[in-house]
Amino acid sequence: MNPFTYERASDPQAALRLGARSGAKYLGGGTNLVDLMRETIEHPVMLVDITGLSCAIEETDDGGLRIGAGVKNTAVAADRRVRERYPLLAEAILAGASAQIRNMATVGGNLLQRTRCGYFYDDAARCNKRAPGSGCDAVDGFNRMHAILGASAACVATHPSDMAVALAALDAVVTVEGRNGLRDIPLVDFHVLPGDTPQTETVLEAGDLITAVTLPPALTCRSVYRKVRDRASYAFALISVAAALDVQDGVVKEVRLALGGVAHKPWRARAAEAALMGGPASEAAYRAAAQAELAPARALRDNAFKIELSQRVMIDTLLKLTALQENRS
Ligand SMILES: Cc1cc2nc3c(=O)[nH]c(=O)nc-3n(C[C@H](O)[C@H](O)[C@H](O)COP(=O)(O)OP(=O)(O)OC[C@H]3O[C@@H](n4cnc5c(N)ncnc54)[C@H](O)[C@@H]3O)c2cc1C
Structure with missing residues (x-):
């Protein structure tokens, strides 16, 4: 050190x-x-x-929730308001790491945790993220965990956070203080794709301090976080899906979908959402939407299975949310 x-x-x-x-x-x-x-x-x-700084969870005037950047992951997941109004977020946090790590980890740190690409951690390997311009040994290496969407020739690493995937689906906003004052950044715009500069992972500038994450008023529909991993606990996502769905009279009235483990950033599935909105709540429609989202996906040597897996989990999750809603009404 x-x-x-x-x-x-x-x-x-x-x-x-x-x-x-x-x-x-x-x-x-x-x-x-x-x-x-x-x-x-x-x-x-x-x-x-x-x-010890920014450690409060507070109601906002519009009925949302403002979570201080210093709040521990355990405290967010245990907060009654989060569990009742944003269960997706609590589920995503509890799907990550271990209880001991969640007791230490903060909201701000979770957003800025770095990739788990093995070549990034191995300083004998070439890594454009760690040593810009050195190359990327993951592209032709062991790349089972790596990105299928939005990757570049310079970097195929994924963002490892579960929490951030739920926040992407929930339209959360990150508040940042820095040299130029205070600014609010939608979570979906906070992390960036690698392009030629994978060492740049977010839109933050040097010295910027994350102070809070704000959730808009809660969705009224059912939501769920599904994480697929090699072990049942204490493992990073191969892929994950954060989903919320509202179906009325067989028609999709509201849908949110975000994917984890597939890209350099939490991946809001806008193409799938657009394909689903206002259409039939059917398995065929869910399949077509999942295919539309994954159409631009590109597999590396070891991770082609993630393309199929992402689609299957999206479809299955939407079917489960549909069934839950039918059982309720
Ligand atoms: C064994 C293991 C397994 C794990 N499994 C998972 C998993 O399955 N899913 C998952 O999502 N995560 C997992 N994690 C990652 C864990 O969630 C992160 O390590 C944790 O969230 C980071 O939070 P922290 O507060 O400890 O960050 P720190 O380590 O303190 O900081 C991380 C980065 O954030 C910066 N930072 C921190 N706070 C701020 C702020 N307010 N403003 C600006 N910059 C800030 C720091 O400078 C640093 O660059 C795992 C970690 C370990 C060690």
Whole structure:
């Protein structure tokens, strides 16, 4: 591990002042950053400890919920308002990591956790994300976990967060404070595709501090988070689906779909949503929508199964949500 200094920020303004220094990084729960420092993948010269800041979950005027960036993942998933109004979010968080990690991990850190691509973690391998311009050993390497949508020749890594996939489906907004003041960024625009610069993972600028994630008023329909992984727990997603569906008289009135484990960012399935809205709530329609979403998918040597898997899980999830709604009415 490289030498670094440590400062504890007493409030967000102090955090911003310290975070503006060259080589500084914010420290949330440390469950990703400290690992990366130990592996000598990240080399901050200063850690700005922001634990204890922005730790409230509050109602918003329009009936939504504002979750402070410092709230622990466990606390979000356990919050009664989240469980009742945004069960999709609670399910996604509980599908991730382990109880001990969720007890430490923060909302801000979860959004900014880095890829689990093995070549990114292996400093003997070529990785454009870790060492821009060095190449990508994943493209022709062992790439079973890697991206099928939105990848580039420079990078085929995926974003590992479960929580962020649910937030993408829920139209969440990330609040950020930085040099140029406060700004709100829709979660779907917060992470970026790799292109030629995979070292850039979000629209954040140096020193920016995430202060909150805001959820709009809750959907009135059923929702669910489905995660497919190699082990039943404590494993990252091969693929995941965050879905919400409202069917009235056999017609789709509202649908939200986002995919995890398929791209460099949480993947909002806009093509599938557009194909479904106002159409029949039938298996054939669900299949056509899933196919439309995955039409641009490109497989690497080891991950072609993810294309079929994503479609099947989307279709099955929509059918299950339809059945749940039929049973209720
Ligand atoms: C063994 C293991 C298994 C895991 N499995 C899963 C899984 O299945 N699903 C899943 O989703 N996740 C999983 N995780 C990842 C885990 O969710 C993340 O490590 C955690 O969410 C990161 O949060 P943190 O607060 O500890 O972030 P930190 O490690 O403290 O920080 C991560 C990054 O965010 C930055 N940062 C933190 N807070 C802010 C802020 N407010 N503003 C600006 N920058 C900030 C830091 O500078 C750093 O760059 C796993 C982790 C481990 C170790």
